[in-house]
Amino acid sequence: MRIGQLAQLVGVETQTIRFYEQQGLLPPPDRQDNGYRVYTERHVEGLAFIRRCRILGLSLAEIHELQSYQDDPHQPCTAVNALLDDHISHVRSQITALQALEKQLVSLRASCNDDREVEACGVLAGISEGNMHQQ
Amino acid sequence: MRIGQLAQLVGVETQTIRFYEQQGLLPPPDRQDNGYRVYTERHVEGLAFIRRCRILGLSLAEIHELQSYQDDPHQPCTAVNALLDDHISHVRSQITALQALEKQLVSLRASCNDDREVEACGVLAGISEGNMHQQ
DNA sequence: ATTGACCTTATAGTAGCTTTATAGTTTAAA
DNA sequence: TTTAAACTATAAAGCTACTATAAGGTCAAT
Secondary structure (H helix, E strand, O other): OOHHHHHHHHOOOHHHHHHHHHOOOOOOOEEOOOOOEEOOHHHHHHHHHHHHHHHOOOOHHHHHHHHHHHOOOOOEOHHHHHHHHHHHHHHHHHHHHHHHHHHHHHHHHOOOOOOOEHHHOHHHHHHHHOOOOOO | OOHHHHHHHHOOOHHHHHHHHHOOOOOOOEEOOOOOEEOOHHHHHHHHHHHHHHHOOOOHHHHHHHHHHHOOOOOEOHHHHHHHHHHHHHHHHHHHHHHHHHHHHHHHHOOOOOOOEHHHOHHHHHHHHOOOOOO
16 A cells, blocks of 8 residues: 555545654555555554544654553553553643633633724733733 | 843743844844843833733734734724634633543543553553544 | 656744854953 | 853754645556
């Protein structure tokens, strides 16, 4: 299978596949005589794994780490679980921060209406005055 | 006031100040004979405005837009409010996406414990099998 | 023979800085 | 006075995870 087929199968752009290869996330495939990359079922699985990790918000470095665990299957999987726990707490703190931010933005927005001139805009005044209580 | 004092006053690194100047967000200050930048109170306010906008999650482009409104203070401020409304809905959709992600991660994490080997790890199996329901 | 779809590499662009390199200036201590 | 620390300057590269562009080689069909 060539790169275009793999790309379509997994739902990725061809450049992204080459990028993952370059980053060491996808093993370099064999080449045809003309230089075209030839992929196998293992590459399909490897690429799909990477994409699912990305959808879960894992960084390429974290994916690399997970792959290294897969290469050593008789270790205890505490490190895998720890990686996921870290990621979950990271996501949770992002949520918390964004919720605080939303509150701040909504209250800022409430300080103005559309019937004013920029000079008297409550939003701009709110930002400029800097009465922003940090979280 | 020189760049280091401005940086300390607002809580930014000196390179960041030069970066904002280069991006057209902060007006180029006068220079001393030796080439050192000399800042005024207006720069302090300008920089503080930028930082507060950044804390609110606004992009440099959005900040630029706000600045252009400030330069024309007798327009109606509907555009300012619209910018903020857009940003609020952006933040809200981020929150929604992250909450769905958290749910997914937590259920994945629940499929494993620390007493297994990598080979039998529920987390890795969960990612590999790809039974991930998209949002 | 040429068109179109595919493949190749290399390079630059995105956001918002941060880091590094290299060098000149000022200030304070030895 | 010298020298070292702390400050300033510019320019360029690095970060993440791609995406886009350029310039070209390959292949099947018309």
